Amino acid sequence: MNTEDDNRIPQIAQHQESPRQPEDVPYSDQESQASTKDKESTSDELNQAAHKLEEIKRSMFERRVKKFDRVLQSKVVDLDQLRSLAWSGVPPHQAGYRCKTWKLLLDYLPNDQEILAETLSRKREEYTDMVEHYFGGISYDNQQDLFKKREMSPYEVKSIKQIRIDVYRTQPEVKLFSTQPIQIMMIRILFTWTMRHPASGYVQGINDLAAPLILVYLTEFLQNVNQDNIYEIAEKDIEEIIPDQLVKIEADVFWCLSKLIDDVQDNYTDMQPGVHKIINKMKKLIEQADPEVLKYLDSLDINFMDFAYRWVSCYLTREFDIYQIVRLWDTYLSEEDGFSQFHCYVVSALFLQFSKNLKEMSFQDALLYLQNLPTQSWQDDDLNILMAKSFEMKELYHNNNRLYQ
Amino acid sequence: MVDNSSSNYQHLFKIVLVGDAGVGKTHLLHRYVKGKLPTNKPSTIGVEFATKNVELRNNQGVVKAQIWDTAGQERYKAITSAHYRRAVGALVVYDVTKEDTFRNAQRWMEEMRASAEPECVICLVGNQVDRVEINPVLRQVEYETAKRFADANNMKFEETSALTNKAVTDVFDNLLHYIYEVKLAQEGANGIDQLEAESKKYKKLTEFTSPDEERKKSGCC
């Protein structure tokens, strides 16, 4: 961690009292003291400190895992508690935690365990009925035969073409998405969604929203998936999951994707008013925080639409690697209006984090920089800091608004 | 090889890539600018920007091409079409194995003509020709048909493959030359001064010389 990052810790601490303050923000005082040790320290002392830090981190992690255990296993899950726990990231590598958390926070799973099983099987059945209607059955074998079973309208043909092209290009870095069963699954999910949402129809970028859901819901059934091997999940791994189980995963992804998009439907309708709204608010936030950079971009004739459009409409799935996206979405799902409101603070904070580098740049360099942010290599800490800054910005904005009213 | 980052150029041309989703616009551009195929490219959302400096033949100076790659899906037209303005060149791309992408090329062309500079040079590009070279049955748009369509609408025409790099550099380089020639012819023998002046004006608008470069220029030490 560099010193600049450390500077932010006191700021984060200021929000301890806020009602929606996430529990266990992963920067403790101990941590900051350990990493700002005097330069004169002997390497021995440093080693000890590092060791201690590791220990603290481990015990914090274990505490969090226990808390998750308790919350997720109670008869009626306390969603507020779950939100504040999951806000700073669901503990990775605990099969099923994230999967269950996301489904609960998306309001797909009922929080009452008693009606859970019945609700799930009803939803899954409903989905397979739809698939039966559009595809005449469900299988994971042959992509070419997917649509052979009935006559298609021109609108359907057009949608299928577009969906196919995009599914083949989804998360190309992650092997999982180029396996046949997953591509078939994704085509069916997107097509079914399209048929049920005529107001928007399929829009490029919706495939990017399905990908993290598929990954998370699938990894519940895969052994030992972690940050390093997540890119290597291959067809043979998926073949170990029985088709019945794949169908359930598919249904769950479909419903959760639908829920997610329901909140941000107007990102995808004609003229995309939702995206424009977020970008306009983003500009306002930036004007408050750094009016100079806004003026500078204006003088270069660079429009926010030229770079922020993708950030906003794809929910940063194009800017981060999939592991970080999943982590980011933990927070989005834990916020009350994560995708429709909090996202705006995140893209603004992201911009402000990099905008100091813009001030000397030419039109060309600035635009290339903004369109290719160096965020692909981000680690958990980077993302945690961005979340903290976004949270801070949200608080500030709310307070300011209260002030002006 | 011309230095790509330098601001040492005489002309600045804005070029736009349009055409249906999946025809290969992003692959063509990447091939041209980076000299290789992209390894992992998802669909284009909104617009993506790239530049390349190219030396014109016969010592006619260096062109900086500012190229805007656009999203193919109709839904994005509202934002992508804002970039047609001021374009002096465009590639209208279709896929030779998909008839509908060729039919839509007409619409792309018309929209381009409607909002770009009046003298905008348009080149019709039939991409993915490598696939029909391997398997002729895949061809859905005949060369002659496309050529006739291009001629009738005052467009240049070329078949390309981003995969095998067939004609990719030519398409872009030729487009830049055509643009230069059009400008020359249009503005007469002394018009080129005006062209340069305009280029500078646009350059000034869009380019900002960093203090570093400023220092280099004045050659203080």
Ligand SMILES: Nc1nc2c(ncn2[C@@H]2O[C@H](COP(=O)(O)OP(=O)(O)OP(=O)(O)O)[C@@H](O)[C@H]2O)c(=O)[nH]1
């Ligand atoms: N065989 C072959 N495939 C190509 C060629 N050019 C592109 N492709 C493939 O076609 C697909 C789409 O290419 P893109 O360059 O992403 O298409 P695009 O026109 O930019 O699409 P949008 O960004 O959605 O508008 C990719 O999977 C490429 O691998 C080509 O010359 N030959």
Ligand SMILES: [Mg+2]
């Ligand atoms: Mg593209």
